[in-house]
Amino acid sequence: MxxxxxxxxxxxxxxxxxxxxxxxxxxxxxxxxxxxxxxxxxxxxxxxxxxxxxxxxxxxxxxxxxxxxxxxxxxxxxxxxxxxxxxxxxxxxxxxxxxxxxxxxxxxxxxxxxxSAVLAAAARLGAPLGGDFCVLSLSDNLKPWPVVTRRLRLAAEAGLVIALYNPVSRARSWQLGAAFELLRQVLPPDTPVALATAAYRQDESLRLHRLRDADPGGADMRTLVIIGSAATRIIDRPDGGSWLYTRRDVPD
Amino acid sequence: MxxxxxxxxxxxxxxxxxxxxxxxxxxxxxxxxxxxxxxxxxxxxxxxxxxxxxxxxxxxxxxxxxxxxxxxxxxxxxxxxxxxxxxxxxxxxxxxxxxxxxxxxxxxxxxxxxxSAVLAAAARLGAPLGGDFCVLSLSDNLKPWPVVTRRLRLAAEAGLVIALYNPVSRARSWQLGAAFELLRQVLPPDTPVALATAAYRQDESLRLHRLRDADPGGADMRTLVIIGSAATRIIDRPDGGSWLYTRRDVPD
CATH class of the missing domain: 3.40.1010.10 (Tetrapyrrole methylase, N-terminal domain)
Structure with a gap:
């Protein structure tokens, strides 16, 4: 054979x-x-x-x-x-x-x-993964929701940039809003949040928010969400666009 | 112009x-x-x-x-x-x-x-990033060492697979051993640990350990270290090799 x-x-x-x-x-x-x-x-x-x-x-x-x-x-x-x-x-x-x-x-x-989707999204946004980061799935199909929220909280407390896969699905729509709500209890309201949908495809959409007014309604199944750390910054460009990046250094 | x-x-x-x-x-x-x-x-x-x-x-x-x-x-x-x-x-x-x-x-x-190096190393090992994971640099050139140890501890407590960049350098040799020591206080001694050096290159080397006897001496500047979670498993193969992978599910 x-x-x-x-x-x-x-x-x-x-x-x-x-x-x-x-x-x-x-x-x-x-x-x-x-x-x-x-x-x-x-x-x-x-x-x-x-x-x-x-x-x-x-x-x-x-x-x-x-x-x-x-x-x-x-x-x-x-x-x-x-x-x-x-x-x-x-x-x-x-x-x-x-x-x-x-x-x-x-x-x-x-x-x-x-x-991977997270590297593609990051490249289109700038360099949001320039420091330590984590990659979490927001789906509670394969793990209990309390595990998801505990990981989100600890990752934010650790100062990691947080990349979220599966922010919404056909069956789930409330999880991303709940995640933003939880993160508002840990992170400053002006923390940058990016929603990158279909990176490198014809219908690509890139949106930048601050955590205080991050809108879960802009996400679908093809969206990768990136929540910045204290070292994440937005550079505004003369053409009206912006770059999102995370500094490599963490001050004492 | x-x-x-x-x-x-x-x-x-x-x-x-x-x-x-x-x-x-x-x-x-x-x-x-x-x-x-x-x-x-x-x-x-x-x-x-x-x-x-x-x-x-x-x-x-x-x-x-x-x-x-x-x-x-x-x-x-x-x-x-x-x-x-x-x-x-x-x-x-x-x-x-x-x-x-x-x-x-x-x-x-x-x-x-x-x-990225972490995706290349993971592919050569099996699928160790199958669940939630984080990517940390062990270098204290750009951030204070207490920030590194705090992030390691919180990531382990969160149940994330941990991928480490810059485990050693010309100037640093003690950090990886210190990281293993710290993680032994949080994670079970049989947690799988992989050292993947020069993945996909001619002098590639892949080593699997358990946390209890993980050897920092096997790492150099081109090594990517992956520390498993409670969902990470080793499959032994008939040819003497092994696959390392992390289950997608987290039990209740």
């Missing part, structure tokens, strides 16, 4: 100009492509490749199906937007391997990194 | 296969290349491009020189390993702009994201 292979591939922000050549080569080489339907539809692969779209609440089932096909000898690619290791498919694949048949542990599995 | 341009470009882990096509195009287009000597020496650019190497403790002076040249009409590229926004040159460029002549605020500045 031909040895199969599983690659978990980061697509980056979606623009082919930001897709690593390694990822492009692995996509072209795959016999089978797995992924969330809308991501999969945008991916270019080999002409004969079989596509296996699935819903974004079915990550573990998708991982198992991809592993079983790799085990049968196929060259399988599982795709994720951004980086596959950040709130995406790589972790689900290893969960499936750990709970699956022992033979899956011998499969060649390659994680192909990509430019 | 021709309008100049400044691009701050992420080189990713160093392998051309992981360099975004956008970054390659901007490098080829630059008339002048600025960066830390050893990074700059590895970069391919246009044949006639002028190279301006400098030391890695001169970021602000390098940023000012690059901005002045862009202001004079040149197409300038400032390069950073990994992503330019993560403990790298993008923040220094905006610091220089904020403190510099007003005309610099009108310059076209583009930040070109790259695959």
């Amino acid at each position: 031909t040895a199969g292979h599983l690659a978990v591939i980061g697509l980056g922000p979606g623009d082919e100009e930001l897709l690593a050549p390694l990822a492009r080569r692995m996509l072209d080489d795959a016999t089978d492509l797995f992924g969330y339907g809308p991501y999969l539809a945008r991916v270019r692969g080999a002409p004969g490749a079989v596509r296996h779209p699935s819903d974004n609440r079915e990550e573990l089932a998708r991982a198992r199906a991809a592993l079983a096909l790799a085990q049968s000898g196929r060259r399988v690619a599982v795709v994720s937007g951004g980086d596959p290791g950040v709130f995406a498919m790589a972790s689900a694949v290893f969960e499936a391997i750990e709970a699956g048949p022992p033979a899956w542990r011998a499969l060649p599995v390659e994680i192909v990194p990509g430019i | 021709t309008a100049g341009h400044l691009a701050v470009i992420g080189l990713g882990p160093g392998d051309e296969e992981l360099l975004a096509p956008l970054a390659r195009r901007m490098l080829d287009d630059a008339t002048d290349l600025f960066g830390y000597g050893p990074y700059l020496a590895r970069v391919r650019g246009a044949p006639g491009a002028v190279r301006h190497p400098s030391d890695n403790r001169e970021e602000l002076a390098r940023a000012r020189a690059a901005l002045a040249l862009a202001q004079s009409g040149r197409r300038v590229a400032v390069v950073s390993g990994g992503d330019p926004g993560v403990f790298a040159m993008a923040s220094a460029v905006f610091e220089a702009i904020e403190a510099g002549p007003p005309a610099w605020r009108a310059l076209p500045v583009e930040i070109v994201p790259g695959i």
